[in-house]
Amino acid sequence: MRVMFRRLHFGSIRGIPITASGSWLIVVFILIWFVGNHLYEISDISRTASVLLAALTVLLFFVSIIGHELGHAFAATRAGLGVDGIELWMFGGFARMREAPRTPGEQFRVAVAGPIVTLVLTVLLLGGVALFHDGGLTDAFDHDSASPAVAIALLIGTLNFAVLVLNLLPAYPLDGGMIARAIAWRITGDPHRATRYAAMAGLAIGGGLIGVGVVLLYTDASQADGFSIALLGWLVTLAARGSMDSARRQERLDGVTAGAIADPSVSAVDGAHTVLSATDRGGPPGSWVVVRREDGPPMLLSSSAIFEALAKGQPALTLAELAAEEDDRTISGDTSLRELAIDPRLRDGALLALGTEGQALGIVTSNALRLAVVTAAGSR
Numbered sequence: 097m098r099v100m101f102r103r104l105h106f107g108s109i110r111g112i113p114i115t116a117s118g119s120w121l122i123v124v125f126i127l128i129w130f131v132g133n134h135l136y137e138i139s140d141i142s143r144t145a146s147v148l149l150a151a152l153t154v155l156l157f158f159v160s161i162i163g164h165e166l167g168h169a170f171a172a173t174r175a176g177l178g179v180d181g182i183e184l185w186m187f188g189g190f191a192r193m194r195e196a197p198r199t200p201g202e203q204f205r206v207a208v209a210g211p212i213v214t215l216v217l218t219v220l221l222l223g224g225v226a227l228f229h230d231g232g233l234t235d236a237f238d239h240d241s242a243s244p245a246v247a248i249a250l251l252i253g254t255l256n257f258a259v260l261v262l263n264l265l266p267a268y269p270l271d272g273g274m275i276a277r278a279i280a281w282r283i284t285g286d287p288h289r290a291t292r293y294a295a296m297a298g299l300a301i302g303g304g305l306i307g308v309g310v311v312l313l314y315t316d317a318s319q320a321d322g323f324s325i326a327l328l329g330w331l332v333t334l335a336a337r338g339s340m341d342s343a344r345r346q347e348r349l350d351g352v353t354a355g356a357i358a359d360p361s362v363s364a365v366d367g368a369h370t371v372l373s374a375t376d377r378g379g380p381p382g383s384w385v386v387v388r389r390e391d392g393p394p395m396l397l398s399s400s401a402i403f404e405a406l407a408k409g410q411p412a413l414t415l416a417e418l419a420a421e422e423d424d425r426t427i428s429g430d431t432s433l434r435e436l437a438i439d440p441r442l443r444d445g446a447l448l449a450l451g452t453e454g455q456a457l458g459i460v461t462s463n464a465l466r467l468a469v470v471t472a473a474g475s476r
Contacts, residue, residue, distance in 0.1 A: 103116065135244060160256055164214045165210060168191040177195050203278035211260055222254075225253065267300075295340035299340075355457045360458035367387045375403060384445070425446070
């Protein structure tokens with residue numbers, strides 16, 4: 097049973113890994129069963145051939161889903177945003193973004209790229225049926241018989257059209273909700289308020305879908321459509337609530353700055369001191385030292401860098417000169433925790449928070465950031 101729920105790996109496209117959750121296989125088998133029965137009923141083929149063609153149809157449909165998500169992923173990488181991969185799951189697929197869009201324009205371009213790919217595929221598939229099937233597209237929909245090629249193209253085109261319509265609903269976090277958030281962000285200038293507006297739309301649409309599903313459960317003879325629509329509404333509602341909670345947490349994180357969590361107890365030394373004098377009597381008292389400079393704001397220097405300079409035979413080098421040779425490890429004290437969390441320099445050690453007048457406020461470490469994030473996220 098454990099094997100069923102392990103992540104499956106299908107390689108990568110332009111460095112973007114393609115994976116699937118184990119539960120995705122359940123949907124694959126269900127779709128093959130339904131599509132196989134459909135193809136067997138409308139085409140003059142054997143049961144074995146219908147199953148094989150159904151497997152091919154489902155495979156091509158999920159290839160189109162990957163194409164949709166690659167649209168998002170390529171737009172994100174073009175904007176300089178990291179993408180960890182694409183994952184197929186029970187209800188389609190999603191691109192795992194390493195970081196969120198930084199501007200409304202980036203948000204809009206990333207969100208709209210997937211639907212554009214799906215629109216192109218829908219036009220190509222249904223347009224192909226209209227061009228090459230005798231009687232055109234309307235005849236293909238109306239008749240209960242068709243060649244396997246027409247039936248497959250019609251199925252995949254119709255499914256892609258359904259994916260397009262669903263994703264363009266202005267319900268966050270669907271693509272339409274992302275687009276609506278980008279527009280609201282551009283109008284209000286506040287990404288968190290935009291997320292709340294889009295999430296509220298998602299709650300309204302999710303509730304509406306649940307209502308429609310419940311009505312169909314009591315009026316539709318098959319009840320399958322009602323259950324599917326109600327389930328979809330429930331999932332949209334859950335996702336919208338999660339997005340709203342996330343927006344509230346992000347607002348709290350933006351209200352806390354690097355200066356507020358900086359530790360002021362780090363030792364400070366005059367930059368005129370040499371490496372030899374700084375290592376006298378055991379060296380600096382901690383892992384980091386603030387170097388005061390006459391010609392600029394203070395800088396942060398690691399004790400290991402000081403000892404390395406001594407080992408390289410540079411005892412007369414001043415700490416100010418050594419600090420100038422090292423990577424800049426300063427940050428504005430007004431930097432929010434959200435911005436601080438994506439600063440790659442924090443992975444290599446502490447950062448020095450500076451005040452508005454260039455004074456040292458203290459050092460910020462990854463441990464202090466984690467504690468502040470947990471505290472801010474848990475507050476009401």
